[in-house]
Amino acid sequence: MRAVVVGGGVAGLVAARRLAIEGSAVVLLEASDRLGGRVAATRVGGVTVDAGAESFAVRGGAVRALIDELGLGGAVQEPSGSAWVALPDRTVPLPVGGLLGIPSSPLATDVVRVLDARGALRAYADRVRPVLKRGRYDRLGPLVRERMGARVLDRLVASVVVNVYGADPDEVPVDAIAPGLNGAITTAGSLSGAVLQLRAAAPPGAAAQGLAGGVHRLVEALEADLRGRGVEVRTGTPVLGVHPAPFGGLLTVSTAREDLQADRVVLAAEGAAALDLLSDAAPGLGRMPRPAPAVSRAVLLLVEDRRLDDAPRGTGVLRAPITTGVRASAVTHLTAKWPELGARAGRGRHLLRLSYRGGDAVPDATVVADATALLGLDGLHLAAREDVVWTDTAPALAPETIAVRRALAGAALPDGLAVAGSWVAGTGLASVVAAAERAARPGAS
Numbered sequence: 001m002r003a004v005v006v007g008g009g010v011a012g013l014v015a016a017r018r019l020a021i022e023g024s025a026v027v028l029l030e031a032s033d034r035l036g037g038r039v040a041a042t043r044v045g046g047v048t049v050d051a052g053a054e055s056f057a058v059r060g061g062a063v064r065a066l067i068d069e070l071g072l073g074g075a076v077q078e079p080s081g082s083a084w085v086a087l088p089d090r091t092v093p094l095p096v097g098g099l100l101g102i103p104s105s106p107l108a109t110d111v112v113r114v115l116d117a118r119g120a121l122r123a124y125a126d127r128v129r130p131v132l133k134r135g136r137y138d139r140l141g142p143l144v145r146e147r148m149g150a151r152v153l154d155r156l157v158a159s160v161v162v163n164v165y166g167a168d169p170d171e172v173p174v175d176a177i178a179p180g181l182n183g184a185i186t187t188a189g190s191l192s193g194a195v196l197q198l199r200a201a202a203p204p205g206a207a208a209q210g211l212a213g214g215v216h217r218l219v220e221a222l223e224a225d226l227r228g229r230g231v232e233v234r235t236g237t238p239v240l241g242v243h244p245a246p247f248g249g250l251l252t253v254s255t256a257r258e259d260l261q262a263d264r265v266v267l268a269a270e271g272a273a274a275l276d277l278l279s280d281a282a283p284g285l286g287r288m289p290r291p292a293p294a295v296s297r298a299v300l301l302l303v304e305d306r307r308l309d310d311a312p313r314g315t316g317v318l319r320a321p322i323t324t325g326v327r328a329s330a331v332t333h334l335t336a337k338w339p340e341l342g343a344r345a346g347r348g349r350h351l352l353r354l355s356y357r358g359g360d361a362v363p364d365a366t367v368v369a370d371a372t373a374l375l376g377l378d379g380l381h382l383a384a385r386e387d388v389v390w391t392d393t394a395p396a397l398a399p400e401t402i403a404v405r406r407a408l409a410g411a412a413l414p415d416g417l418a419v420a421g422s423w424v425a426g427t428g429l430a431s432v433v434a435a436a437e438r439a440a441r442p443g444a445s
Helices: 010-021 062-069 109-127 140-148 150-165 181-188 191-201 217-228 271-277 306-310 339-345 364-375 399-410 429-440
Strands: 002-006 025-029 041-044 047-050 084-086 091-093 208-211 232-234 239-244 251-255 259-262 264-267 294-304 316-319 330-333 349-357 382-392 417-419
Touching (some): 002 010, 002 251, 047 349, 062 429, 150 316, 251 264, 316 364, 364 382, 417 429
Antiparallel strands (some): 084 091, 294 382, 316 330, 330 349
């Protein structure tokens, strides 16, 4: 059996590996000149650091299982410390024990510190308000606003959902960003009780983990594994079309150089490219509205300042959307979050990542001003800088992407064709890896 995987991001690499394990002769086609997608490395001041994803959620266990199979289990590490949130009037630690910023204990001291007493009491009113017994809550923002008040939404939930997921909580379906929350609200009788219930069901330990040396090592290990299994990996090979072959029940994958015939095709290209390639197999999808691309800029800094040795603001700061005067949406103190990275950087040398919406260039003066404002330190010395611009052509939580995903779920694809990638699976490596494994299993389509 011959299989073709279109796309060499993590989804494509995982799918190709699974197909090879199942016995297929696999060809992987990647349009760009490198593998890994948004899992990549860069060097800042001589230190290698993740340029994209630098952690993975432990939920489901799919990523950890893959890491163990690839021989990287000994490199797994847990983050140190916790994040803060920059509010219009103060910067304080994010409350622990929440879900997407929704507090499980509205009267806890760390929650009151963010909301003030009146806001915390309004959030606590969720415990005595009736919940839906029939039907489901649709959008996250209205749910939080109704149950706990606007202050929880503006100061906590928006800080997480906007900055971490790149989505507007007023537009995000509850079931898309927090599967299981609707059911937990019904059984627990409140939103905060639902958060407690879901957290109690989660595995013990940190919700996210990383790899010593960087999560980009996962891509290197996957590539080596594929080559060891005889997978033919071709970079710099854009795919022009995917359609059923005129005979034999096969699928045709067209490139500029040749047409490949395959029994199985896993389409793991990025969103817009995948939708273009689905035009033959599912024509209706091509006529649906497309989401606006989400462009972001990661500014990685090497800063020489001993005041950061004590991580004065934990692993970094999320800026609440209601907070003005700072252009960056967040700063991550990478060497505080990952002590192994701190050891590689050296004493008194710290790596920071500032996140910006859009791809416009950001002057050094603005970057330094944002870092000092968010970290509460004046006069930071910038020793090195590296920028990486990312474009997501079909953000997983955009309303248009969700609509296309639902239509795809109901579409009758040709036998042997399956789709993978973050735009169909959801954001984060945990979702992407698990979905890619499923897409490559026999009978997936």
